Amino acid sequence: MSDTLLQVEDLRVRFDQRGRRVYAVNGLSYRLRAGQMLAIVGESGSGKTVSSRALMGLLPPSATVTGSARIDGVELVGMPEPEMRRHRGADIAMIFQDPTRSLNPTMRIGAQITEAIRAHARVEKDAARARAMELLSLVRISDPQRRFYEYPHQLSGGMRQRVMIAIALASDPKLLIADEATTALDVTTQAQIMDLLGELRSRLGTAIILISHDLGLAASYADDVIVMYAGRAVEYAPTRTLFAKMRMPYTRALLDAIPRLERQSHARLPITPGQPPDLTALPPGCAFEPRCARATPQCRTSRPPFAQHEVGHWWACWNPCKDGEPV
């Protein structure tokens, strides 16, 4: 496809810590078009954050990244740091869960945005200032003239996240990675920020990777969803396909475990026993097998391939759920 913006092939990340090898990402592949919103969903330790930090070259020295990730044909894996610094921010920007920790508490909002603008382009101070005002309005901060001179502590959590988005957009990135960007926010603020991200995507054509533990966010806002478990993609499909025809027992278990308004009070939730596997010693078969209600002896011994079984719908399971069938 010619309009592919980001192509990730067999991405692997391994951490070597005090003689222990932690296999965090184990062969992740996906494609992202310009203006597309892809949700990567999974629990803690599923590799969703590590895989996206690998794209930004933001992993500690103990990490070994292999495979390939190309943005507009430029290979990011193994790129030397000085070159990476030029891409980071300019091509790919990232916003994080905690905007308070991402902002400098001793600098005014305006100065932080202007700094980001001038870090990537030779712009006069006045022009940068005008652009910063423009960005503040773009992320729908009311009264930008005043907010420009305020400090992060004077803003609410939602406003700080808007400022982070403004900084991320300072250099017109092609790809924005939102790593649990709304997790720390209240539900009404989350809806506002998600609306804003959706609007930016259609107005500026920015592709967005939405990293979240929340299947509801994926269902409501993303075009495509990747579900990760133990460092691997286990299901990947357009959002509507995924929610209409869920194949992976793991995805199904995640969806069923979410408390829902439709359920009666005190209804028991379907239970998935056990815990996620130890990433230092992954089993030879399917990593979800010990917790899976549909597991067969085959699942224990051989790993199901992650393959496109239906048009546009990928999964890795020997014994997938049929249409409408409970786990």
Next chain:
Amino acid sequence: MTLLEVRNLVHEFTVRGAGGLKGGVVHAVSDVSFELAAGETLGIVGETGSGKSTLARCVLQAPRPKSGSVRFQGTELVGLRGRRLKQARRQLQMVFQDPYASLNPRWRIDDLVEEPLVGYGVGNAGSRRRRVRELLDLVGLDPAVYGRRRPYELSGGQCQRVAIARAIALDPALVVCDEPVSSLDVLIQAQVLNLFEQLRTELGLSYLFISHDLALVKQVSDRVAVMHLGQLCEVGPAEALYRSPRHPYTVDLLASIPSLDPTRPPAGGRAVASGEPPSPLNPPSGCRFRTRCPRAQDQCAVERPLLREIEPGHQVACHFPEPVNAAPDGAAVDGTQPRPATVHYARP
């Protein structure tokens, strides 16, 4: 039978701004009243800064509320001190959000679960050990495997089970749970929620269950109270409140939940509360929600709406409550329905 009766509870924090910045009084809990029957679960839902945690802690007298009354099992807790407070609190326990922070990392699990028994002088060493094994079994941890471990050797979900075992060790009547599953992954969260349900039915516990997650609160509660900026704005039976929310704030909260059905429009849209929540340092006059409320009128700025019963057991603090939701059952509860067309979006 009323187990807990809270009347006109007020708690305020005085903050002094650092380095001469402006300080003030944070109105964390402002005149809150509610009741909890024995065996009942009351969910308290609200956003960050709504005062829900402060309310929970004030019930336990930690901190002591500034004014108001907390009657637990017929005993007034406000003003009690020392040994008498300790005895009254035996039946009143708490589970916190972060299980690692609530367990001493150097202690073994056995000793952690035994601590409340030792503190209240229950039985002798032998009977306490038996009780610890019983409790660990009850919360789904094998005592032979986990008893000698320390908290850092356990996962978050397992630590929360230990915290729950500690809370139920003294056979309490009421357990106050402050965001007890918010730090857990969804599959583990479901396990712990089911444990709460199991203990409720087996031990006849009551819960005061605090969370920011509306769906989660619905899951565990008989009744739900919605809190906004230190005040309760709606209290009602869980089913009725979610089927037909009457306070505009509750409607906004429900409309903000992302839908799990991708064929529906995403949450939000124009119906959701715009703007920022006001500061608890300087809450608006009259109704504290009026600055974000699409239904606000002049009266709302002048007169604080008090909780009043609009249907049996369903109270709302609003001068102009939302009309009863006439949508057929099931259509209203997913939170994605638009507001009724008759609503006037007049802003003050």
